[in-house]
Amino acid sequence: MKHFLLIYDRMRGELREKPTVFEDVSVATRERNRRELEFLADPNIEVVVLGSASLEDLTKTHSRYFFSADALLRSAS
Amino acid sequence: MPIETNCKLYCSRLELRAPGCWLGDVFPAMVRVVPPSITTSQLNKLGERLRKSEVPTSEDLELLQAFREEFNGAMQDAYTRLKAVAGLDPSTRLKTHNSLIEKMKRDRTALSRMQDIGGLRIVKSMDLNEQDGLVGTIMGAFTDSLLHDQRKLPNHGYRAAHVHVELDGFRLEIQVRTELQDVWAQTNEKLGDLFGRAPFRYGAELVDPGLRSIRDLMARLSSDIAQHEVALTAEKRRAAELLGAFPGNSQISLQIRELNDLFRQKRDILVDLLSHAPELARARKAKESTEEAQK
Numbered sequence: 155m156k157h158f159l160l161i162y163d164r165m166r167g168e169l170r171e172k173p174t175v176f177e178d179v180s181v182a183t184r185e186r187n188r189r190e191l192e193f194l195a196d197p198n199i200e201v202v203v204l205g206s207a208s209l210e211d212l213t214k215t216h217s218r219y220f221f222s223a224d225a226l227l228r229s230a231s
Numbered sequence: 232m233p234i235e236t237n238c239k240l241y242c243s244r245l246e247l248r249a250p251g252c253w254l255g256d257v258f259p260a261m262v263r264v265v266p267p268s269i270t271t272s273q274l275n276k277l278g279e280r281l282r283k284s285e286v287p288t289s290e291d292l293e294l295l296q297a298f299r300e301e302f303n304g305a306m307q308d309a310y311t312r313l314k315a316v317a318g319l320d321p322s323t324r325l326k327t328h329n330s331l332i333e334k335m336k337r338d339r340t341a342l343s344r345m346q347d348i349g350g351l352r353i354v355k356s357m358d359l360n361e362q363d364g365l366v367g368t369i370m371g372a373f374t375d376s377l378l379h380d381q382r383k384l385p386n387h388g389y390r391a392a393h394v395h396v397e398l399d400g401f402r403l404e405i406q407v408r409t410e411l412q413d414v415w416a417q418t419n420e421k422l423g424d425l426f427g428r429a430p431f432r433y434g435a436e437l438v439d440p441g442l443r444s445i446r447d448l449m450a451r452l453s454s455d456i457a458q459h460e461v462a463l464t465a466e467k468r469r470a471a472e473l474l475g476a477f478p479g480n481s482q483i484s485l486q487i488r489e490l491n492d493l494f495r496q497k498r499d500i501l502v503d504l505l506s507h508a509p510e511l512a513r514a515r516k517a518k519e520s521t522e523e524a525q526k
Contacts, residue, residue, distance in 0.1 A: 155307070164424040167425050167509075179303050180303075183296075183300055183303065187293070191292060191293075194286060194289060199329075200327045201327065202327050204322055204323065204324045205307075205322060205324070206322040206323070211320055211322060212322055214354055215321070215322040215352045215353070215354050215413075217417050218421050218424070
């Protein structure tokens with residue numbers, strides 16, 4: 155399993171930066187903790203680590219993070 | 232009583248957060264150690280501080296992070312187990328601090344009682360029978376599991392099967408969704424991101440009539456998807472019975488294919504309607520704002 159660090163802007167409905175991939179969950183967690191402190195005062199920024207076999211799998215189970223509102227649904231059809 | 236059951240009872244009483252709770256000390260046959268970073272009382276006090284604060288202090292955030300990290304091991308174990316038992320490739324996530332704090336503010340849930348700090352999600356193309364079967368397989372893979380069937384009791388339109396399991400002393404939530412259930416959920420979450428999570432995800436009051444109509448549309452689509460899934464499941468069962476009773480009957484095979492096409496078309500229509508919801512919401516909100524400005 156790989157671990158992907160995402161920084162997501164809820165108001166804009168999109169990622170602020172490209173996902174960072176980690177092989178080791180503890181390294182991913184440390185980096186997430188650091189980035190959470192960075193955005194502590196902004197409740198609209200989600201800092202999240204998602205685990206998955208691949209980024210492709212993740213775009214299926216957590217598509218909200220990866221696509222704009224329109225593309226999100228069209229990807230499922 | 233088997234030692235594992237006994238141990239689980241002991242741990243659930245302690246909630247595995249009493250300092251110095253070494254399973255190996257109590258039950259020497261067990262070698263796993265669950266490191267308690269914080270007691271239940273300290274945890275709930277932390278939750279109260281987070282609930283009452285506008286912005287959490289960095290010290291409290293670090294405490295929350297330390298507590299949350301303890302779920303990593305159990306979550307990885309659950310992932311490995313689901314892969315081994317059912318060949319599943321779920322995704323995993325720890326709840327973000329924003330979501331944890333929002334939930335404590337919204338529901339006044341004690342931090343120590345939260346069921347979904349660690350979560351796994353499975354999305355599959357399947358009918359309701361197959362979803363039930365998958366849920367059964369998942370529940371069979373864990374000693375302690377409980378089904379929260381939000382298909383029978385939708386949560387503000389949200390439908391899915393959630394299996395709560397206890398593993399290594401940690402409670403985890405495994406979400407099992409069909410593709411249509413997932414498309415609805417992702418759309419509604421997106422609407423929540425763009426126009427407010429409380430009204431779209433938790434039924435809070437919405438003043439804007441344009442957005443209210445979108446929320447109503449989402450509620451109708453949730454019902455439509457439920458009806459579609461029930462009908463599709465019944466049809467698949469009937470088709471299997473017919474094919475079993477009349478093997479090789481080309482007329483029956485043709486009718487089943489035609490019905491399948493109809494179901495696919497209905498599904499595409501539902502997805503298409505959902506795909507327009509966020510844009511429609513944007514347009515209606517913009518129209519409301521313009522009319523408000525003109526008054």
